[in-house]
Amino acid sequence: xxxxxxxxxxxxxxxxxxxxxxxxxxxxxxxxxxxxxxxxxxxxxxxxxxxxxxxxxxxxxxxxxxxxxxxxxxxxxxxxxxxxxxxxxxxxxxxxxxxxxxxxxxxxxxxxxxxxxxxxxxxxxxxxxxxxxxxxxxxxxxxxxxxxxxxxxxxxxxxxxxxxxxxxxxxxxxxxxxxxxxxxxxxxxxxxxxxxxxxxxxxxxxxxxxxxxxxxxxxxxxxxxxxxxxxxxxxxxxxxxxxxxxxxxxxxxxxxxxxxxxxxxxxxxxxxxxxxxxxxxxxxxxxxxxxxxxxxxxxxxxxxxxxxxxxxxxxxxxxxxxxxxxxxxxxxxxxxxxxxxxxxxxxxxxxxxxxxxxxxxxxxxxxxxxxxxxx
Numbered sequence: 001x002x003x004x005x006x007x008x009x010x011x012x013x014x015x016x017x018x019x020x021x022x023x024x025x026x027x028x029x030x031x032x033x034x035x036x037x038x039x040x041x042x043x044x045x046x047x048x049x050x051x052x053x054x055x056x057x058x059x060x061x062x063x064x065x066x067x068x069x070x071x072x073x074x075x076x077x078x079x080x081x082x083x084x085x086x087x088x089x090x091x092x093x094x095x096x097x098x099x100x101x102x103x104x105x106x107x108x109x110x111x112x113x114x115x116x117x118x119x120x121x122x123x124x125x126x127x128x129x130x131x132x133x134x135x136x137x138x139x140x141x142x143x144x145x146x147x148x149x150x151x152x153x154x155x156x157x158x159x160x161x162x163x164x165x166x167x168x169x170x171x172x173x174x175x176x177x178x179x180x181x182x183x184x185x186x187x188x189x190x191x192x193x194x195x196x197x198x199x200x201x202x203x204x205x206x207x208x209x210x211x212x213x214x215x216x217x218x219x220x221x222x223x224x225x226x227x228x229x230x231x232x233x234x235x236x237x238x239x240x241x242x243x244x245x246x247x248x249x250x251x252x253x254x255x256x257x258x259x260x261x262x263x264x265x266x267x268x269x270x271x272x273x274x275x276x277x278x279x280x281x282x283x284x285x286x287x288x289x290x291x292x293x294x295x296x297x298x299x300x301x302x303x304x305x306x307x308x309x310x311x312x313x314x315x316x317x318x319x320x321x322x323x324x325x326x327x328x329x330x331x332x333x334x335x336x337x338x339x340x341x342x343x344x345x346x347x348x349x350x351x352x353x354x355x356x357x358x359x360x361x362x363x364x365x366x367x368x369x370x371x372x373x374x375x
Contacts (some may be wrong), residue, residue, distance in 0.1 A: 017061060
């Protein structure tokens with residue numbers, strides 16, 4: 001999940017507004033998507049379990065925010081993203097895809113409807129510039145709508161876990177209990193103007209809080225203080241990755257990319273099939289009729305061993321693909337993973353082999369998600 005350090009000739013790593021706080025707190029920092037980010041504080045397992053059982057605090061300020069506004073903003077968003085944004089009310093968000101004409105992923109993103117003709121798209125950190133250029137060009141046919149890279153206006157802090165509601169509520173007048181999943185509201189958190197969204201990337205209940213960069217440390221410390229009695233801990237990207245994998249949330253660059261279509265990724269539910277033309281529509285509609293030849297599945301290891309990203313998958317004597325994500329999960333205590341398999345071998349209970357250090361180990365397809373929180 002980390003990227004190698006950039007050569008000296010490349011741009012220096014970017015830093016979030018909380019970078020100095022992470023360093024001062026003893027976080028282990030790594031290069032990720034062009035950013036210097038904390039991978040862990042006290043250890044991935046401890047942080048993972050804190051989120052499942054109590055609460056964890058994440059700096060996700062490296063994510064990008066691209067705003068689209070204008071009288072034809074809805075048409076622009078409908079054209080450039082695959083989900084149906086016309087169904088969003090003001091104050092509501094959804095998960096969507098930024099696609100190529102082939103129906104594959106340029107990126108995945110969240111779409112927030114800020115006003116009838118004003119949207120915010122939250123994109124992945126390593127793709128902000130590329131996504132912005134792609135979006136700005138792609139919305140031109142829509143007419144009166146402009147895209148702005150607003151990433152510098154926001155720091156983004158996530159509070160995730162069963163104690164998240166109580167922790168954040170103690171610092172805001174926004175009625176969080178009344179806020180439904182994938183909705184958001186504007187208000188103050190720790191006396192700082194903020195947008196609070198009931199979203200996350202961990203499989204737990206929680207909130208993502210957009211604040212001005214200059215106020216990020218103030219909000220971060222207030223959340224740690226407010227959550228101290230509940231056992232909140234700061235968390236890094238390592239736990240974020242193991243948590244999202246347990247919840248079977250796709251990771252762009254691993255599980256989805258420009259070689260994988262929405263239907264192959266088993267994400268057909270994020271397509272607005274009834275809406276008018278959008279980038280990738282023709283390809284996806286044709287694939288929907290003709291069927292896919294491969295599909296992303298979840299699996300558990302039957303034999304001992306941990307399947308890691310890039311390990312070869314075998315069906316009989318044939319190489320069938322590679323593991324796109326895999327780990328030993330701290331909470332489920334199982335070796336799990338995701339992989340694309342020929343569609344004939346994707347039924348739950350189907351078995352295949354994963355090559356681990358030159359030796360084949362048995363794995364079994366299971367129903368996703370691996371973990372689903374009790375409500």
